[in-house]
Amino acid sequence: MKTNTDFAKSLELDYPILSDPEKTYATKLGCLNARGMSNRWTYYIGKDGKVLHVDKKVKAGDHGKAIAAKLKELGVAEKK
Numbered sequence: 001m002k003t004n005t006d007f008a009k010s011l012e013l014d015y016p017i018l019s020d021p022e023k024t025y026a027t028k029l030g031c032l033n034a035r036g037m038s039n040r041w042t043y044y045i046g047k048d049g050k051v052l053h054v055d056k057k058v059k060a061g062d063h064g065k066a067i068a069a070k071l072k073e074l075g076v077a078e079k080k
Contacts (some may be wrong), residue, residue: 014079042067044074 004019026038042055
């Protein structure tokens with residue numbers, strides 16, 4: 001059986017991803033919809049752990065470009 005850790009490793013990401021099967025964090029973040037599912041929102045979190053911005057209008061087709069633009073707007077340095 002694959003675990004969330006296996007999934008994260010398969011993506012070769014250089015940042016952590018969150019698994020929240022009990023919906024603890026989703027509840028605290030206020031992103032659960034009326035059906036108890038998480039809305040597709042993007043949270044920009046600073047190195048200090050503070051939420052810098054919440055994007056509630058995620059469009060899967062171009063969201064990568066929107067993320068890059070928001071990170072630039074927030075002054076996050078580009079990865080070299």
